[in-house]
Amino acid sequence: MYDFIKDPSLYSFVRGPLVWIAFLVFIGGSIYQLRNMILLAKKEKVVYPYMSLKLTLRSLFHWLVPFASVNWRRHPVITIMTFILHIGIVLLPVFLLSHNILWRESWGITWWTIPEGLGDLMTILVIAACIFFFLRRMFASEVKFVTFSSDYLLLVITFLPFITGFLAYHQLLLPHETMVILHMIFGSLMLIAVPFTRIIHMFYFFLTRAYMGSDQGFRHSRDW
Amino acid sequence: MAEAIVEEKVKATDVFDLKRKPVADPGFDVTVKKLTPEKIEKVVNAVLNMRGTAARFKAPLDTCIHCALCAEACHWYMSHGKDPSYAPVAKVRMTLWEMIKRKGKVSPEFMKQAARIVFAECNLCRRCSMYCPYGLDIAYQLGMVRRMCFLLGLVPQNILDQDNSHSATLNQLWISQADWIDTMQWQEEEVRAEIKNARIPIDKEGAEVMWCPLGTEPKIATYHIARTAQIMNVAGIDWTVSSMDGWDCADMAMFIRDMETMQRIVRGIYENAMRLKIKRIVLTE
Numbered sequence: 359m360y361d362f363i364k365d366p367s368l369y370s371f372v373r374g375p376l377v378w379i380a381f382l383v384f385i386g387g388s389i390y391q392l393r394n395m396i397l398l399a400k401k402e403k404v405v406y407p408y409m410s411l412k413l414t415l416r417s418l419f420h421w422l423v424p425f426a427s428v429n430w431r432r433h434p435v436i437t438i439m440t441f442i443l444h445i446g447i448v449l450l451p452v453f454l455l456s457h458n459i460l461w462r463e464s465w466g467i468t469w470w471t472i473p474e475g476l477g478d479l480m481t482i483l484v485i486a487a488c489i490f491f492f493l494r495r496m497f498a499s500e501v502k503f504v505t506f507s508s509d510y511l512l513l514v515i516t517f518l519p520f521i522t523g524f525l526a527y528h529q530l531l532l533p534h535e536t537m538v539i540l541h542m543i544f545g546s547l548m549l550i551a552v553p554f555t556r557i558i559h560m561f562y563f564f565l566t567r568a569y570m571g572s573d574q575g576f577r578h579s580r581d582w
Numbered sequence: 583m584a585e586a587i588v589e590e591k592v593k594a595t596d597v598f599d600l601k602r603k604p605v606a607d608p609g610f611d612v613t614v615k616k617l618t619p620e621k622i623e624k625v626v627n628a629v630l631n632m633r634g635t636a637a638r639f640k641a642p643l644d645t646c647i648h649c650a651l652c653a654e655a656c657h658w659y660m661s662h663g664k665d666p667s668y669a670p671v672a673k674v675r676m677t678l679w680e681m682i683k684r685k686g687k688v689s690p691e692f693m694k695q696a697a698r699i700v701f702a703e704c705n706l707c708r709r710c711s712m713y714c715p716y717g718l719d720i721a722y723q724l725g726m727v728r729r730m731c732f733l734l735g736l737v738p739q740n741i742l743d744q745d746n747s748h749s750a751t752l753n754q755l756w757i758s759q760a761d762w763i764d765t766m767q768w769q770e771e772e773v774r775a776e777i778k779n780a781r782i783p784i785d786k787e788g789a790e791v792m793w794c795p796l797g798t799e800p801k802i803a804t805y806h807i808a809r810t811a812q813i814m815n816v817a818g819i820d821w822t823v824s825s826m827d828g829w830d831c832a833d834m835a836m837f838i839r840d841m842e843t844m845q846r847i848v849r850g851i852y853e854n855a856m857r858l859k860i861k862r863i864v865l866t867e
Contacts (some may be wrong), residue, residue, distance in 0.1 A: 500672070501649065501650040505648060559647055562644060567716060569719070
């Protein structure tokens, strides 16, 4: 923020105020949406009385482990791609070496770092997974039938920070600084998109699984 | 029948082009002629507005990422050569998402197609929820479309008639109280051919168990009553049946999401249980 006031350039803007805005919208908006959904569920007569912590954790564990559920086993390729994509999206922004340097420069915090080669590989895999899901949307008949343009848009929003990050790291295509600026803009765009789009599933997942896990577990049905 | 086939070929602009055999049902074919776009818009929006009060309705719509992993859970999808229009998410897409997109401004033909999708191509079995990575309650959403159809009267005639019966008599098949008591006494005689002095106690206060049959039992499968009575007598259970309305545990209102009648049916059973001070309700299934 101080850098931006001292030297108001595009770089110091995306490095300062934009990141602050993105994080505030992401965290504030997500908390607001979660709070609304939890309060809404309280009004329902049949949601809270059946909620059980044990069944919720059982259900979450069952679906967060690759190939644990029947449907994961039925679609091995989709399962691998799904887990690659989501592990990359969650871990890379927080633990990548160049991001860690920024964390330390800004707030002096240091934590575990993904080795550079592994980080690069994970990025490539995330990009590949995005392309895979893009192609699946275009060619798998059952997915094509339920695809709106917003679905492609969400995939592109996910794809852009990773491809620009990859290109910036390898200093390809555009001058380094331009690519880094683009990377920061797209990264912020993705964070801002979370509370307002169906990317909110990163938080709602835990709520909907809690509901279905408890609802079925209450009837002595295990998670499939 | 010929009329229905001709009508099936008429295409409104907002109807999905699906390959389906026409099915003649006055509940759809006659009712759809009485619908106006204004009426549909009012009903559809009234139900859609429940998103603001029902988390179970809102959460799946906000969460679903359109991955179609629920498809293979559906026996309709699997038994129609994996036709994508039978996938659970496709049924939501052709009904709810479309209504939301158009803010309820849909044609009567669209509603007729939606009614066919939710009544005749989905059993609300909830198997898709077990295949959905998020565990979204897809059946609940399609149930809300059934609710819209019910409010518009777009219901298969057979079920609508049974729902009317529930609403008037609290049982499924227009059985009067006199018929019901008479059937019990007649079946008591039948049981006595097997077990000496067997009883079907009617309105016995303070009994352990109140048995609630399905409406079909006194109407067309009376021997079920005799069999149940035999079991109860041999097992030595202190049981009874209610003479008053609210003895039928069938609930066709639930299937068409006629929540008002649905509530009265359940309340009727519980009120009888309170009146007779019984400890347990036993239902036929």
